[in-house]
Amino acid sequence: xxxxxxxxxxxxxxxxxxxxxxxxxxxxxxxxxxxxxxxxxxxxxxxxxxxxxxxxxxxxxxxxxxxxxxxxxxxxxxxxxxxxxxxxxxxxxxxxxxxxxxxxxxxxxxxx
Amino acid sequence: xxxxxxxxxxxxxxxxxxxxxxxxxxxxxxxxxxxxxxxxxxxxxxxxxxxxxxxxxxxxxxxxxxxxxxxxxxxxxxxxxxxxxxxxxxxxxxxxxxxxxxxxxxxxxxxx
Numbered sequence: 733x734x735x736x737x738x739x740x741x742x743x744x745x746x747x748x749x750x751x752x753x754x755x756x757x758x759x760x761x762x763x764x765x766x767x768x769x770x771x772x773x774x775x776x777x778x779x780x781x782x783x784x785x786x787x788x789x790x791x792x793x794x795x796x797x798x799x800x801x802x803x804x805x806x807x808x809x810x811x812x813x814x815x816x817x818x819x820x821x822x823x824x825x826x827x828x829x830x831x832x833x834x835x836x837x838x839x840x841x842x843x844x
Numbered sequence: 845x846x847x848x849x850x851x852x853x854x855x856x857x858x859x860x861x862x863x864x865x866x867x868x869x870x871x872x873x874x875x876x877x878x879x880x881x882x883x884x885x886x887x888x889x890x891x892x893x894x895x896x897x898x899x900x901x902x903x904x905x906x907x908x909x910x911x912x913x914x915x916x917x918x919x920x921x922x923x924x925x926x927x928x929x930x931x932x933x934x935x936x937x938x939x940x941x942x943x944x945x946x947x948x949x950x951x952x953x954x955x956x
Contacts, residue, residue, distance in 0.1 A: 736886075766944060766945075768947075773949070774949050774950070775848070775850075775935055775937075775947035775948050775949045775950050776887070776935070776947045777947070778944045778945070778946065781944055819887070821887075827900070828899075829892040829899050829900040830875060830877075830892070830939065830941075830942070830945075831877065831889040831892055831900065831903075832877075832879075832887075832889065832945060833889070834879075834886045834887040834888070835886060836885070836886045837886070
């Protein structure tokens with residue numbers, strides 16, 4: 733069964749304190765691993781897509797990496813505006829519809 | 845370019861009533877998805893349209909849920925009759941073939 737598990741569920745950081753969020757997955761043929769950011773009362777906002785082990789993507793203070801079993805979202809020197817819920821999702825190769833399987837998310841709070 | 849738009853933002857209805865949610869995808873996106881997040885759980889896939897055709901309804905909870913996509917443009921999701929367990933946030937997303945999904949802001953449905 734396709735499954736995504738994110739850890740930790742919640743993370744509190746001081747401004748400038750770097751850390752990483754984990755996304756572990758089991759999927760029948762990966763056709764993409766996606767990271768989204770979600771602010772309260774809003775829909776998920778696309779951040780990155782990773783397709784193969786060893787791939788890395790960066791955007792400002794965020795860097796996403798991928799292995800065959802997990803993905804990490806590294807946050808370098810975070811700022812309060814990085815506070816949000818970060819969602820990981822996979823697109824299984826077993827499905828030809830492009831649907832996403834989501835993890836429960838990691839809620840990040842960055843204090844000034 | 846306008847994003848994915850959902851109406852209404854919030855809906856509070858009584859058990860047994862009918863509610864219709866609407867989604868306007870990004871222009872030119874043939875793929876339209878409905879997802880739902882029940883409190884405390886991850887976002888889960890409901891169904892997928894390609895233009896006006898249903899490609900995958902495997903995530904629809906039961907036959908109280910009916911989705912349509914008129915002329916391959918906007919989509920509606922009707923719940924009739926609504927039950928307490930239908931409460932949650934309903935998200936719509938649209939994509940071009942093989943690309944990332946863009947999400948709407950969601951409709952928060954509360955059944956009392």
